[in-house]
Amino acid sequence: MTERTGHDEERTFAALAPVRGGGFARTWWGRAWLKALEDAALDGQQVKVGRRLARAGAVGAVSVRPGRVTAVVQDRDGTGHRADVLLQELSGEHWDRLLDMAVERAGHVAALLDREMPPHLVEDAATAGVELLPGLGDLEAECDCGAWDHCGHTAALCYQVARLLDQDPFVLLLMRGRTERALLDELHVRGTVSAAGGEEAMNDLRSSLADSHRDGVDAAEAFAAGEVLPPLPEPPPLPMEPGLPPSLDAETTPAPGLDPTALEFLAAQTALEAHRLLAEALHPGHEQQPLGDELPFHQDVVRLAAGAPGTSIAERLGDGSGRGREGLALAVRAWRYGGAAGLAVLDEEWHVPAESLARARAAVETAWEEGERPSLRSAHNRWTVVGGSAQLRLGRDGRWWPYRKERGRWAPAGPAAHDPATALAAVAGGPDI
Template identity: 70%
Template sequence: MSGHTGDYDSDAERTFAALPPERGRGFARTWWGQAWLKALEDTALDSGQLKAGRRLARAGAVGAVTVRPGRVTAVVQDRGRTTHRADVLLEELTGDQWDRFVDMAGARAGHVAALLDREMPPHLVEDAETAGIDLLPGLGDLEPECGCDAWDHCGHTAALCYQMARLLDEDPFVLLLMRGRGERALLDALQSRTGPPSDGSPRPEGVDAAEAYAAGGILPPLPTPPALPDEPGVPPSLDTEAAPAPGIDPAALEFLAARTAARAHRMLAEALRDGHGQHAPEAEPTVHQDAVRLAAGEPDRTVADRLADGSGRGREGLAVAVRAWRHGGGAALSVLDEEWPVEGETLARARAALETAWDEDERPRFRASGNRWTALGTAGQLRLGRDGRWWPYRKEGDRWVPAGPAAQDPATALATAERSAADESDSGRPKG
C-alpha cells in the first residue's frame, strides 16, 4: 500500500497506521472507494458535519484505523485538540451469504485474480448482487457511533469514513473484512471449495478461455504474450512513380497513415494496462474533434493549414485546441468550447466543492459565469466539466487557455493554473 501498511493482529482484525496530512486531492480514486463515500454523503443529514470531516481528514487528525468484522474504529482529534473515539458500523454478511459468495467467486477465475491484484471489478459486485449479496454499502448502511454523543454522523465519524475510502482504494479486502471475512480465511475458502455449489446446481464443464489464461495454472503453459513494441509500426510507402489522382495530397495521406499507426499503438498500450476493463471505451471523436487530434500529431505546415481551415478554428484557435486535446482529449476540448449553465444539484455540488477545498481564510474569491469560475486577483480560472471534474485555465493575453489536466479537487486544479501562469511569466523574463 502506498504510504501505509496493514498490520495483522489476526486475520479478523487489521490496524493501519495514521495517514499523514494531505491536501489538494480527493479521498477516493477507485469506483468502489467512491461508492463508499456516496453511502456516507447520501446518509448524513448535516452537510456541515461532512465538511468538518473532510477538513479533519485532510489535516491528518484521524489516528490509527482498526478494521474488524462489522466495525471500523479510530481516535479522531478535533480542531480544539479534543480526542474522540469514532466507530462506523457495517452489517456483516451471514454464513449463507458467504457460502454463496465463495461459490460465485470460485466459479470465475477472473474474480479471484482481480481481488489478488487489489481490484474490485464491477462484474464481481454485479455477480454478487445477482446472488443476493451486497458487498458495497448503500443508503443508511454506514452507522455512526462517536464519543461526542452525536446521534447522526458527526465530523469525527465523517473524517473516519473519508480516511477509510483511501484505505479501500488500496485494498478492497478491507471492505470484505468489514463484511465478516479476513483475507486469509476468504482465500483458504476459495482454494478449498472444489465441490459443487451450495445450491446443488452442477458446475459448468471447463472455464472461459480468458479466465483460464488469467489463472495461469494450466498445463502445458501458454506462451508469453508478445511485448508491446517501443514505437508504432512504419506505414506502407506510397507509390512515388505514378502521379497522384486529382484531389489526392500524398503528404496528407502519409501523415494520416502515420497518425493511424500511432493511434493503434496507443490503444494497444492502453488495452494492456492493469484495470483497462473497468473503464468505459472512449467515444469516437467528431469530425471537428478529429481535426484537433490530427493537428496534435504535428503535421507539416500545409496539412496544418488545411486542418485549421477545415476545423473553422484558424491557426491560433487550433493551437489552443491542441493544448486542450493533449491535456484530456475530447472531454478537455468540450470544456474549451462549451459554456453551459450550472443549475440545481450540479450547482450545489460545485459550490460545496469550492467551499470545502480550502480553509475559510485561504479560499479565493470567484466570479462565476456558467461553468466557469474566475479566481479574482489571479491569472487562474476553473472550468467545470459535465463529468464533475475541474479543469485549470490561465490568462494568456486576452484569451483563457488550458493549463493542465482535470482534477477532482478544485484546489488542485487552481494550483495547476497558477503554477502554469507563473512558469509562463518566468519564461518571458530577460535572463541575467
C-alpha cells in the same frame, strides 16, 4: 503500515499523512463508500467538518474488524474522540453465495489479488442477492462526543477509510465479515472446474491462490484463464441522474488564478453532458446514427451559462463570450427555449427563398380567421407586428419563434411552434394584438 492481530480478525492501519489537494477516493469503490456517507448524513455541514479533519491528518490509527472500524479523531483544539462506523456483516448464507459465484469467475479472483474491485464482481454479487458495497443508511455512526447521527469525527473516519479502500478492497470484505486469508483459503477449497471446461487454467489459478495472495496473477495465467470467464454482460442501465463530482471545499488557499467554484461548476456540467451522451448511446439504434458535430465555442459558452448557478459564473462567461452580459442573457433565454436551434434564430437574419417564403405566407394567411389576422411587416425571416412589440422569426426548419421587444431589444419569448398563430399567442396574448 498495517499490523495484524487475532488471527487476521483485525487489521490496524497507521495514521495517514494529511491530504494535500485532490479528492479522498480515487477508485470507484472508494467513491461508492463516500456516497453512502454523504447521501445518508442528515447534517451536510458535519460531513464538511469531517472532510476537513481527515484532510488535516486528524484521524489516528484505524482499526478494521468484522462489522466495525474504529479510530481516535482529534478536534482542532486537540481533544480526541473515539469514533466508530458500523457496517452489517454478511450472513453465512450470503458468503456461500458470494464464494460459489467467485469460483466460477476466475477474473474476479484475479482482480482482487491485484487489489482491484471489478464492477462485475459487485454486479454479480448483487444478482446473487449479496450487497457488497454499503448503500443509503448502511453506515451507522457511534462517537463518544454524543452525536446520534454522523458527526465530524465519524465522517472524518469514513473519509480515511475511503483512502484505505483505494489501496486494498479486502478492507471492505473484512468489514463484511471475512479476512483475506480466510477468503482465499475458502476459494481454494471450493475451487472446482466449471461445466464449460478449462481444467488446466483453473488448476493454475488455484495454484496461484495457494502459493501467494500478494503477488497477483501472472498475465499469461490470466490470459489462459479466459476460457472460464463469462461472456460480456449486457450494457449497464442508465443511472437515474448524473454522478456528483468531488467537492473542492478545502481550507487550503487556492493557487493564484484557480477558482474552485468555477471548477466545481465545470465538473458538474461535464457529468450532465456525460449522462446525456450515455443516454443517447444506450438508445436502440444509436449505432446507426451519424456522429453529431461538436458545438462551436460561441454556442458552448451559452450552453454553460444556461446551467450556471447564480450570476457570478454567468457574468464571467459573458465577459469572454463577445456578447457582453446583456447579450449573453438573451442568448441564454434563446438556448433554454430551443437549444442550438433557438440560439441560431436569435443570431441569424437570413434571406428566405421564394418557395419557403410562399409557404410561410400561406401559413400566416390560414392561421387566423378573416379580419383577425394582425398586420405583419416581413423582413427576411422576421415578421413584426405593425405598431406592436411582438415579432415572429422563421427558423430554417419551418418553425416559428416568438419574440418580444424589451428595453429596445428583441428578446426570445417562448419555444417554437409549427403554427404562427400559436407562436404569436405566446407573446402577444392571442389574436388581439
